[in-house]
Amino acid sequence: MNAPLTSLADTVGGWFARTPEPVLAVEQAALRSDRFRLEREADWKRLEAIVSRMEAGRLSRISDEDLLALPVLYRTVASSLSIARETSLDAGTLAYLEGLTQRAWFLVYGPRVGLGGWLRRFFGGGWGRAVRGMGLDLAIALAVMVAGAIVGWLLVASDPGWYSALVPGDGSDPRVPGASRAALRATLYGSQGDDGLGLFAAALFNNNAQVSILAFALGFAFAVPSLLLLVHNMGGLGAMLWLFHGAGLLPDFAAWLMVHGTTELLAILLAGAAGVHIGRSMAFPGELAVLDAAAQAGRRGAQVMVGVVLMLIVAALLEGFARQLIDDALARAAIGLFMLVFWIGYLFAWRPGTPNRNSAPE
């Protein structure tokens, strides 16, 4: 009746439901390789439809039947590709088959666990396994951190002028050499009345997370910058230890530091060790090719780093709230020690059974 309207309706309808192109009858084909294509085209189109839906992330719209058919259809199309390469010169069909096989391959051999499954495996022992896989690197990072703190202490002890170089301050910080015992004590206790603890914690976390990501990522340059970063950070700590030691406040300072410090320093140790792990595996790849060794170390390091970020969140909460709200050295030390025992127990002592088959290749 009104043709333009009908065609418009068809066009609009076509946007939403792509009507399948009519497949030609096999007898219509002029060439043998085209007959081969026409006989299998329905399977190809079905796989393409499933793959497109999965790529769009609409898993709920895929029937169980289609999901079960995916690996079978993938093998069908893959074998069609092998045959077509040997028998057909139709470049259009070959390009289509190659593309479709690749897209299906990405899905069939894609990450089998979602984010939820990955997290479950991560907390259920994967994190500890990744950490324990870097034993020597942990030892190296720990030694460097201890050495850094000692060097910081010794430098400031020999010349207090080093203090300002090791501990960058903004001028208003009372924690400088020559400060009175009372002034130093005031920085450790009596901040319960402060508001803005939440903001403080968030800012602390943001800063620490960036520094530890840096320590990990710089491992790429054969670990040297990671180690320098550790020395620099721990040098500042050593200098502050010296300062409070001079005022006879060392136990109070240690307790003040331990609340969050056991978690935070452990996190920095892990990040540094992950950096060293990458650098060491690239410098001494052993039996593997350099690129393979780097990839293996990088994947293990990435797991450790996710854990480091989580630990830093805990540390920031402890630093922002627990330390400011609890004003007693003994209670602070108890919290810090408890966290230390918890982390070591969780990461090193707790070893759940062997991972299942779906775990990441090491």
Add this chain to the structure above:
Amino acid sequence: MKALSGKGAVQPGRPRPQLDSDRRRRSVTTPEGIALGFTVASRASRAGALMIDLALIFTLMLVITLLLAYLLFGVIGLPQSRLEQSGGAGKSALQFLGVLWIIAMFLVRNAYFMWFELRPRGATPGKRLAGIRVAARPNSGGGVGQLTADAVIARNLLRDIELFLPVMFYAQASAEGGDMGAATIAGLAWVTTFLAIPLINRDHLRAGDIVAGSWVVEAPRAQLSALLVSGETAREGRSTVTGARFSFSEAELGAYGEYELQVLERVLRDDRDENLAEVARTICAKIGWEPGEGDDRAFLTAYYTQLRARLEQGMRFGQRKADKFAGKT
């Protein structure tokens, strides 16, 4: 990882141009033993994708910041004076939004790439627009594994030192009144070093790809094109316009090989009259026919069909003819 060789292989001394996309082809063997051809993404498309992503991240940060500012001043309607008082309700609201802002910025900067690259498409919006995706790199044995969450996390943590670190140093130097000239030079040197890494290796790997065992390849997007020849007229080589029937002898079909056949396929699929006429004239001259004024398309379709039938028959017997030069010397 060896370059894919096959029907497209160029023989030495042959004047056929090698395309850049051919140089970027890599063959990977799947567990089923099928050689899949991957095309490593060009540096230009990766740079373009990064620009789009950075623009999106920046927009996202701006929108979040404006939204929070609007919440603070527009919805709650906080007067400036209330902010000055210590310990008041205004200060708490400001603090809460401040925490929200810091967390949002951290997530946008660090989780944007990870979230999108862990989806089934393996691509951020920028990569999708550029037609590329992240995939697991085959190991040196040629076998290929799956792209794991660990790999995606690792490649994006490295992005921090490649991209954001110089920006951070620069901001710090400017905030503390440091030497801006030195900061600029150091920042530029830093960025140049990391930019040089994808320039000097064959697979265009950046530092993050090396550490994660990933690479960026072109995402396959081919549509199945319609059959070029079908029906009775094509089978018999008859023109529907003039009624002429084209039939070629063995010698006339032997003039060309697979490369020319696929060029002809492209010409027929494009279906532009001036190209069809030009190609028809060239083929006529080559095989010694008199170029007719009739139906160029029918002539070319017939030649294509019969040439393909001949070449494919040769394939079935294990004889391939790569191009018109093959088998002459």
